[in-house]
Amino acid sequence: xxxxxxxxxxxxxxxxxxxxxxxxxxxxxxxxxxxxxxxxxxxxxxxxxxxxxxxxxxxxxxxxxxxxxxxxxxxxxxxxxxxxxxxxxxxxxxxxxxxxxxxxxxxxxxxxxxxxxxxxxxxxxxxxxxxxxxxxxxxxxxxxxxxxxxxxxxxxxxxxxxxxxxxxxxxxxxxxxxxxxxxxxxxxxxxxxxxxxxxxxxxxxxxxxxxxxxxxxxxxxxxxxxxxxxxxxxxxxxxxxxxxxxxxxxxxxxxxxxxxxxxxxxxxxxxxxxxxxxxxxxxxxxxxxxxxxxxxxxxxxxxxxxxxxxxxxxxxxxxxxxxxxxxxxxxxxxxxxxxxxxxxxxxxxxxxxxx
Amino acid sequence: xxxxxxxxxxxxxxxxxxxxxxxxxxxxxxxxxxxxxxxxxxxxxxxxxxxxxxxxxxxxxxxxxxxxxxxxxxxxxxxxxxxxxxxxxxxxxxxxxxxxxxxxxxxxxxxxxxxxxxxxxxxxxxxxxxxxxxxxxxxxxxxxxxxxxxxxxxxxxxxxxxxxxxxxxxxxxxxxxxxxxxxxxxxxxxxxxxxxxxxxxxxxxxxxxxxxxxxxxxxxxxxxxxxxxxxxxxxxxxxxxxxxxxxxxxxxxxxxxxxxxxxxxxxxxxxxxxxxxxxxxxxxxxxxxxxxxxxxxxxxxxxxxxxxxxxxxxxxxxxxxxxxxxxxxxxxxxxxxxxxxxxxxxxxxxxxxxx
Numbered sequence: 001x002x003x004x005x006x007x008x009x010x011x012x013x014x015x016x017x018x019x020x021x022x023x024x025x026x027x028x029x030x031x032x033x034x035x036x037x038x039x040x041x042x043x044x045x046x047x048x049x050x051x052x053x054x055x056x057x058x059x060x061x062x063x064x065x066x067x068x069x070x071x072x073x074x075x076x077x078x079x080x081x082x083x084x085x086x087x088x089x090x091x092x093x094x095x096x097x098x099x100x101x102x103x104x105x106x107x108x109x110x111x112x113x114x115x116x117x118x119x120x121x122x123x124x125x126x127x128x129x130x131x132x133x134x135x136x137x138x139x140x141x142x143x144x145x146x147x148x149x150x151x152x153x154x155x156x157x158x159x160x161x162x163x164x165x166x167x168x169x170x171x172x173x174x175x176x177x178x179x180x181x182x183x184x185x186x187x188x189x190x191x192x193x194x195x196x197x198x199x200x201x202x203x204x205x206x207x208x209x210x211x212x213x214x215x216x217x218x219x220x221x222x223x224x225x226x227x228x229x230x231x232x233x234x235x236x237x238x239x240x241x242x243x244x245x246x247x248x249x250x251x252x253x254x255x256x257x258x259x260x261x262x263x264x265x266x267x268x269x270x271x272x273x274x275x276x277x278x279x280x281x282x283x284x285x286x287x288x289x290x291x292x293x294x295x296x297x298x299x300x301x302x303x304x305x306x307x308x309x310x311x312x313x314x315x316x317x318x319x320x321x322x323x324x325x326x327x328x329x330x331x332x333x334x335x336x337x338x339x340x341x342x343x344x345x346x347x348x349x350x351x352x353x354x355x
Numbered sequence: 356x357x358x359x360x361x362x363x364x365x366x367x368x369x370x371x372x373x374x375x376x377x378x379x380x381x382x383x384x385x386x387x388x389x390x391x392x393x394x395x396x397x398x399x400x401x402x403x404x405x406x407x408x409x410x411x412x413x414x415x416x417x418x419x420x421x422x423x424x425x426x427x428x429x430x431x432x433x434x435x436x437x438x439x440x441x442x443x444x445x446x447x448x449x450x451x452x453x454x455x456x457x458x459x460x461x462x463x464x465x466x467x468x469x470x471x472x473x474x475x476x477x478x479x480x481x482x483x484x485x486x487x488x489x490x491x492x493x494x495x496x497x498x499x500x501x502x503x504x505x506x507x508x509x510x511x512x513x514x515x516x517x518x519x520x521x522x523x524x525x526x527x528x529x530x531x532x533x534x535x536x537x538x539x540x541x542x543x544x545x546x547x548x549x550x551x552x553x554x555x556x557x558x559x560x561x562x563x564x565x566x567x568x569x570x571x572x573x574x575x576x577x578x579x580x581x582x583x584x585x586x587x588x589x590x591x592x593x594x595x596x597x598x599x600x601x602x603x604x605x606x607x608x609x610x611x612x613x614x615x616x617x618x619x620x621x622x623x624x625x626x627x628x629x630x631x632x633x634x635x636x637x638x639x640x641x642x643x644x645x646x647x648x649x650x651x652x653x654x655x656x657x658x659x660x661x662x663x664x665x666x667x668x669x670x671x672x673x674x675x676x677x678x679x680x681x682x683x684x685x686x687x688x689x690x691x692x693x694x695x696x697x698x699x700x701x702x703x704x705x706x707x708x709x710x
C-alpha cells in the first residue's frame with residue numbers, strides 16, 4: 001500500500017475565488033495545492049471587459065505571497081453584449097477562456113445568455129483567437145435533474161458548427177454528459193468536480209437537508225456518479241479536474257434546516273381550493289377533502305360546514321414560530337370568519353365517549 | 356365564476372399535531388378547518404400502548420375550546436414490539452388505525468419496523484379488529500427518488516395476503532404509486548397531501564434551497580405531481596386528503612441556505628486522493644489533476660510538486676467562516692507541510708508578464 005504520494009501540483013480548471021475579503025481567505029487554499037487555476041468570471045460585477053480581467057488578475061496577484069508560485073488563469077464572461085472585438089481585447093489581456101452561463105442558471109448568472117445562437121460571431125472569434133469556450137451546461141427552466149441532459153444537444157451543435165473551437169462542458173454531473181463528450185471530437189472535453197465524484201442527490205436531500213452539498217448542477221443518481229467516477233479514473237484525457245470550489249459565507253449556507261415536513265394546516269383549504277380550481281375541478285374538492293376519507297374509514301359524513309370566499313389575502317410568514325406552506329403567497333380564496341358548526345357539541349361528546 | 360364556496364369541514368386523514376406547546380399552537384388551525392383528523396403517533400415518545408393513546412387523546416381534547424367540534428382520530432405506532440394483544444387493547448381504547456414507519460424513513464421513525472413480514476400476526480389482528488393499516492410507503496436506504504416505488508411491491512403483497520385489511524398508502528408522491536393503488540382492491544387507498552399537489556423537487560432544490568418544502572417522501576417530478584393531481588381530482592374514492600401537516604419550530608427549518616456551491620478548496624487533494632484510491636485508481640490521480648487539463652489547454656505541464664502522506668486527520672468545520680466540503684470527515688491522506696516548488700519564481704514571473 002502506498003504510504004506516500006508525490007505528484008504534480010494540481011491545475012484546477014474551474015474555480016471561484018470571489019473578491020475582497022473572501023478572496024483573501026480562500027486563495028491560500030488553492031495557491032498551496034494548485035499551480036494554476038482557471039478563475040471563473042461570475043464576480044459581482046462580472047469580468048466582462050479586458051480591463052475587468054486585468055484588474056481582477058491584479059487583485060489576485062497582490063494577495064499572493066512571495067513563496068507562492070500560483071498562476072491564475074483568467075476568464076471573461078461571455079455575455080449577450082460580448083463582441084468579437086472584445087474577444088480580441090481579452091486575448092490581448094491574456095485571457096485563457098470565456099465562460100458562458102445561460103441566464104439564471106446558477107450563482108451570479110443574472111444577465112446571462114438567453115439565446116446561444118446569437119453569439120456565433122463571438123464563438124467564431126474565440127475559435128480564431130484560440131480561446132476556450134467554457135460552458136455551464138444546463139438549460140434553465142427545465143426540471144432540475146434534466147437540465148444538463150437538455151443542454152447536450154446545444155453542445156453537439158456548437159461542436160459541429162465550430163469544429164476548431166475548444167469547448168469544455170464544465171462540472172459534468174450525468175452519465176448522459178459523459179457519453180456525449182466521449183462521442184464528440186477531441187476538441188470537446190469536460191471538467192469534473194471532486195464533490196460530484198463523491199455525492200449523489202441523496203447527500204443533499206436523502207436524509208436531512210444538507211445545504212453544504214447543494215450546488216448547481218445538483219448531484220444526480222448513483223449511476224451518474226459512477227459514470228463520472230469511471231470517466232475520471234479512465235485515463236481518458238477528455239476528463240480533467242475543475243473543482244468548482246465555490247465559497248459562500250456560512251451565514252448564507254449554514255442552518256439546522258434538516259427537519260422534514262411541510263406545515264400546511266393554517267392554509268389547508270385555501271391551498272386546496274386554489275389548487276382544485278386551477279385544475280378546473282373545484283367541484284371535486286369536497287369529495288376529496290370531506291367524503292372519500294370518511295367513506296373509506298366507514299364513518300358517517302360529518303355534519304359541519306366551513307366557508308371560504310373569494311378575497312385576496314397574503315399568508316403570514318410565521319404562525320406561532322412555524323413557517324407555513326406558501327408563506328407570503330397571495331391566495332384568492334379566504335376562510336370566512338364565521339363557519340357554521342351544526343351538531344358541534346354532539347360530535348365532541350361522541351368523540352370523548354369513544355375514548 | 357363561483358364567488359362563495361360552502362363545503363363540509365375537512366377530514367384530514369393524516370396529521371401531525373405534536374405535543375406540549377407546539378400542539379397548543381397548531382391544534383386551532385386544524386380544529387377550525389377540520390371536523391376530524393387522523394393524528395399520527397410518531398410523537399416523542401411514540402404512541403405505542405393503549406395508555407399512550409388515551410393520554411395523547413386527552414392532552415389534545417384538553418386544549419379544545421367549547422366551541423370546537425373537532426374529533427381527533429387516534430392511531431398507534433406499529434412497532435417491532437407490537438403484538439396482537441396490543442392491537443386489541445388499541446381497539447378497545449378507540450384507535451382508528453395503526454401507523455407503520457419503516458425504520459429511519461422520516462422524522463421520529465427511529466425504532467421502526469425493519470422487516471414487515473415479521474408483523475403478519477399484527478396485521479391479521481388489525482384485519483380482524485377492523486383497524487386500518489396506514490403505511491409510510493418508502494424503503495429506507497434506496498435512492499431517495501426511488502424509495503416509494505421500491506415499496507409498492509410490499510404494498511401489493513400485503514394487499515394480497517390480507518385481502519380484508521384496509522390499507523392506506525400515506526402521502527403518495529409518484530405516478531407509480533397512483534397506478535398501483537388503482538390496480539389494487541378497494542381495500543387499498545392513498546392519502547394525498549396538499550403540498551404534493553403543488554410542488555415538485557424543483558421547489559426544494561431547483562432554484563435556491565428551500566427547507567420549508569423539504570419533506571419525506573420528497574416531492575418528485577412534474578409528471579408525478581400531475582398524476583397526483585389527476586388522482587385527487589378524478590373523483591375516485593381511493594384518493595383522499597391526508598395533509599401530513601408537520602410543524603417544526605422555525606429554528607430547525609429556517610435559514611438562508613439557498614446559495615449554491617460546494618467549498619472544496621481546503622481539502623481538494625485529500626478528497627481526490629481518497630476518492631481515487633477507493634476506486635482502485637490512485638495511479639490515475641495525477642493525470643486527472645495535473646496533466647489532462649494542461650494538455651487540453653495546450654499548456655506545458657507544471658513543474659511544481661506537492662506531497663500527501665498517509666496520516667489520519669479530521670477536517671475542520673470552518674475555514675475563515677466558510678464550511679468546507681466534508682467538514683468533520685476523517686481523511687487518510689494529509690497534505691505534507693513542506694511542498695517543493697521548483698521553478699516557482701520563474702513561473703510566477705511568466706504569469707505576470709503574460710498579463
